Amino acid sequence: IKLERLDDAFHLRATNEQGNSVETDASPAIGGGGRGMRPMEMLLSSLGACSSIDVIDILRKMRQPLQDIKVTLNGEREKDKTPSLFTDIHIVFDLYGDLDVDKAKRAVDMSMEKYCSVAKIVEKTAKITREANVVAGKCNIASWFDFCNFAP
Template identity: 55%
Template sequence: MKIELNRLNDGFHLEAVNEDGRTVHIDASPDIGGTNQGMRPMQLLLSALGGCSSIDVINILKKQKQPLKDVKVTITGEREKDVVPSVFVEAHLHFRIYGDVDEEKARKAIDLGVDKYCSVAKTMSPKATITHSFEIIR
């Protein structure tokens, strides 16, 4: 795995490019001189947590032959206060599962996806407590 990071202005606006040419913009907050042209690095980490676990949940529900129409996830995180570096100490994922999905199968898929298979969750979990919840929208 390789990421190339390129600076796009004289401030903090960066572009990360993967081996396939896919890009993500990163920037700092305006209060330290950023220009709000990308996500902050810690926002990207929460996004990665949601993306990683969602891929696993979708894959598990497909294997269970569940009629999944869509998945939306809200990820929240709390960081240490008044400490540098300020790592996440808590993260919560709330999954909204769309379709006529069996509740127990959804619960199992989310438990496995977040707690067992998500590499980002495993990376964060030595310092952060990661919890999850879900609802099914038929």
């Protein structure tokens, strides 16, 4: 990973060997311009992405017809400390498709307990809780705002 500074403040671009990139920035409270994700947001995103990849792979191996996945993460950090580490993280997995509920929940458990490397790092300082919701039916994956016409 290589980082390059994009302005005279905190706006950075991280690029991997394949040329994929993501932009980061600092909080406006310290002079950031809001032009990228903050590093701790990226950590939550990495946890969500890592576990999502696992869940998709596990459900595929279980021959479960996953049509889509939406993951929401919320983290609580230490107050008035530097560094301010995550102490609690809650992850909600919304799994769309005609899935066996027990298999779907098992896939989430397997990811978080066995496979997700990011979870294994983060759990050293934070309590990670999770829930899995299964929404049956056909989804229109292209329609993010009218997500499957369901209200999870």
